Amino acid sequence: MSTSLTLSDVTFTWPDGGPVFEHLSLTVGIGRTGLVGTNGSGKSTLLRLLAGGLRPESGSITAPGEIGYLPQNLVLDTGRRVDDVLGVTAIRSAIKAVENGDTTEEHFATIGDNWDVKERTRAILDRLGLGAVRLDERAGDLSGGELTLLGLAALLLRRPAVLLLDEPTNNLDLRARELVHREVEGWSGILVVVSHDRELLQLVDRIDEVRNGEVITYGGNLADYEHAVEVAQEAARRHVRAAESDVKRQKRELVEAGMKLDRRARYGQKMWDQKREPKVRMRKRQEDAQIAAGKHRNLHTDRLEGAVETLKAAEELVREDAEIRVELPETLVFQGNDVLRIDAVPRFGPPVNLHVMGPERIALVGPNGSGKTTLLRTITGELPPRSGEVGLFVPARLLPQRLDVLDDTLSIVDNVRRVAPSLTDNEIRARLARFLFRGATADREVASLSGGERFRAALAALLLTEPTPKLLLLDEPTNNLDLASVRRLTEALRAYRGALIVASHDRPFLTDLGITRWLEI
Incomplete structure (x- = not known):
């Protein structure tokens, strides 16, 4: 049997007629492959084709054995038990029956070579930081990040020949990311991972870039790829x-x-x-x-x-690599000027004593569930603190993880017009062009935008809001952004002249922003 995952002359088109791949051939051998490309280039589609979730119109896909696939947005029935999600319920029941004296042949067939399933299950859960999770508890009792790790644990238990991971570190805190990184680094079979996590992509053996319906292979990790x-x-x-x-x-x-x-x-x-x-x-x-x-x-x-x-x-x-341009001199905060004073206990999380002066750039870090989002919403006044005071001395705006600051039924131009009524139509369009929305693109309905486009539109609306914010609060801004979009965001925020407070687990992104202070909660 072949030791490679192979696509031969594969063509795939969406039902609406949008072509994705035409006569694509690709061979993925043993080792770790990072799959990169801009949002909408077809990375997740290619992964679903490899996993068998989508069928090509023509061509063939062959694998050397079982394929394990972790989708980007893992959906689990929260009523299921943990051992059911892990796929070990029947084996556990059969082992228990045999231990109680029931020697029915069916039980032995169910167990197979998995007599050590309990030990292996606990070992894998421990490796992924889920040691406290009970096999008989409901999956709904776990956090979103824990559910992602549980999905990965289920795949590792199956010991597939091919492991396909789509953005496995999204929404994970630093500790959980490190655990996933370790699993990826130790994988000895065929692994293909779609990710914008720069640290994870430094661990791969090669980079496959999806571009214009083709896949271009580069040897080495992310740094080698970017250099090439x-x-x-x-x-x-x-x-x-x-x-x-x-x-x-x-x-x-x-x-x-x-x-x-x-x-x-x-x-x-x-x-x-x-x-x-x-x-x-x-x-x-x-x-x-x-x-x-x-x-x-x-x-x-x-x-x-x-x-x-x-x-x-x-x-x-020559690749088009247009960058977002932020030219808002009124956002300037001078050194020594008060921006924020908070001495309070938020509704959730520890007490916070923070004084921000001048154009400081503060990274807000901590594990999932520690209260970072609650603190940001407390600063903006959306959530009053349980006790204490919040003093905000400049206009501030929050860009939430959900990007729900936009009205999906309106165009990009109309969304900005809502928050900047004094600007003329020409002024709005000129400023949107700096966020790469030019001409008719600015008239597109927000509901039709891709993830990266929605982020740029939300950032534009936020920065063009009157009065212009001199304190910008960002909650996990790089989630679901491709590498090019992260680079554009970084350039935009470098040009921003106000104060920043950024909650993020993306350490390379925070470092590139020029963070001046790290606040852990």
Whole structure:
């Protein structure tokens, strides 16, 4: 049997006619593969094809054995018991029956080689930080992060030949992320993981990038991939510059050739007018000149067209990497100015004593459920504290995890118009263009936006709100964003001149923001 996961000439199109892959072939061998690409490029679709959740229109997919698949949004029946989710209920019951003296053959068939299932189950749960979870408790008693880890534990218990993980560290705190990282690093079979978690992608053996319906393979981890892309992009930009120079040269030579032919034509006309030679000879000379002129002109035209085509081909190799631009000088907070004072006990979580001055950048960290979101909502006044005081000295806005600051039934422009009534339509569109919503794109209904587009629209509405916020509160802003979107967000926040408080488990993102203070709760 093959030791590779293989796609052969696979074509897949969504029912609405949107093509995703056409005649795609791909081989994934033993080792850890990181699957990357922009939002909407088809990463999750490819993973579902590999898992068998989607069927291709044509082509084939073969695997060396059982496939274990952890979807991005794991949905579990909260009424099920933990051992049922783990798939060990029947085996546990059969072992218990045998231990009680029931030697029915059916029990032995159910158990198979899994006499150690209890020990293996507890060992895997312990490895994933679920040691306190009882096998007979309801899955609904666990947190969202614990349910994700439980889903991963169920896959590890099955010992599949292929493990497919779609954003396995989303919504996990730092400790849980580290546990998943350890499992990925120790996997010895075939593993394919879709993730924007930079630390996790540093652990893979190769990167497969989904781009324009194709999959491009790069050896090494995320850092190796980014270096290879940058080298290729620099070469592509050099080719564009060379092609642009050639186009200019060919245009100049075409003009010069035209001027030369015009001089020759005027000279020929002068000779004809002065009748210095017999008409037959002059007519023959004129015909020869016209033929030569045509060939000369066609030669330079062909060269120009060839240069233009070369330029187009070179430009296609250069990736569009437009970045969000934040140009809001009124957000500036001067050093020493009071921004926030809080000495209070939020409704949930520990007491907080925090004084923010000037354009500080504060990272709010701590395990899931520690009260980070409650603290952010307390600062904005959405949730009054149980006791104590909150003093807010500048306009502040919160971007929540759910991105529910937008009205899905309105366009992007209309959403901004609601919060910035003094801006004209042209001013709104000019500012939305800085968030990469240009032309008709700004008129799209919010409900039709992808995750990354919705995030940019929410950020735009937040920053354009009147009065402009000088304290920006972000709650897990990189969840569900692809690597390019995270990079754009980072650039946008670097340009923001107010104060920031960011709740996040994404350490590389926080480091890139230039955090000045870390607050753990």
